[in-house]
Amino acid sequence: MRVLGVDPGLTRCGIGVVEGVPGRPPALVDVGVIRTPADAAIGLRLVLLERGIEEWLDRAQPEAVAVERVFSQHNVRTVMGTAQASAVAITCAARRGLPVALHTPSEVKAAITGSGRADKAQVAAMVVRVLRLDAAPKPADASDALALAVCHVWRGAAQQRLASALAAHR
Numbered sequence: 001m002r003v004l005g006v007d008p009g010l011t012r013c014g015i016g017v018v019e020g021v022p023g024r025p026p027a028l029v030d031v032g033v034i035r036t037p038a039d040a041a042i043g044l045r046l047v048l049l050e051r052g053i054e055e056w057l058d059r060a061q062p063e064a065v066a067v068e069r070v071f072s073q074h075n076v077r078t079v080m081g082t083a084q085a086s087a088v089a090i091t092c093a094a095r096r097g098l099p100v101a102l103h104t105p106s107e108v109k110a111a112i113t114g115s116g117r118a119d120k121a122q123v124a125a126m127v128v129r130v131l132r133l134d135a136a137p138k139p140a141d142a143s144d145a146l147a148l149a150v151c152h153v154w155r156g157a158a159q160q161r162l163a164s165a166l167a168a169h170r
Contacts, residue, residue, distance in 0.1 A: 002029065004062035004093075005149030006053070007141045008070070008085035010045050011038050013052070014141030017060040018131065018149040026153050028131045030060060031142050046088055053092045065093035066152035068144070069102040103151050108144075111151035123147050 001021060007014030013034040020026025034052035036045040057065075067090060070083045093100045106116035112126045124136035124143045130150055136143045 001064065001153055002060065002062045003149040003152045004056060004060050004065050005145040005147070005152065006065065006067045006086070006089040007144040007148060008068060008082050008089055009141060010036055010042075010049070010081035010085050012139060012141045013049055013085050013089075014139075014143070014145030015053075015056050016137070016142060016144075016146030016149045017056075017062060018146060018153060020150075020153045022154050025130060025132070026150050028133065028146070030056075031137045031146055032056075033139060033142050042084070046084060049085055049088050050092060053089055057092060057096060057098075062098065064099045064101065064152060065089065066101045066103055066148045068108070068148055069104045071105060101152050103148055103155075107155070108147050108151045111155055112147045120144075 002017065002019045005014075005016040005018070007016075015034060016031045017029035018026040019029050034049055034056075036048045040048075067086055070079060070086050090100050109118040109123055110116040112118070112130065113122050115122075120140050124140065127133070127143050127146050127150070128136050131146065137146065
């Protein structure tokens with residue numbers, strides 16, 4: 001299964017693509033960050049983000065998209081930008097008929113490190129180890145996107161197969 005992971009953000013949106021199956025180490029396909037100017041109007045930033053995600057979907061041809069579930073933070077402005085970026089990623093995937101999974105930060109951390117309370121450095125270190133990389137992708141948004149994709153390969157793929165099997169029997 002090929003999964004495009006999205007660590008949503010308006011200024012930096014991490015994108016990571018991995019390929020794999022549960023029970024085996026996944027392989028890195030591609031990783032990067034979509035950037036938008038912080039001083040640009042929100043509408044333009046969302047359009048730029050949409051274009052970037054569409055380009056990644058065209059290039060990577062994923063079978064599923066995994067997006068970090070927005071969680072409550074103290075900074076409402078940050079939450080709003082993250083939610084808006086998340087909605088763009090979900091919309092782009094849905095437009096193509098791709099299944100979208102939302103994974104919480106603690107779920108991703110637990111899948112990658114074994115602890116839902118792991119810090120960013122621990123997650124990055126495990127991304128390097130699991131994907132057999134020389135170094136963690138920079139910035140951290142890129143590494144987090146890969147962690148989301150790996151989490152989905154390991155956890156979400158089984159859930160997706162079950163949902164498909166149930167839908168086929170209806």
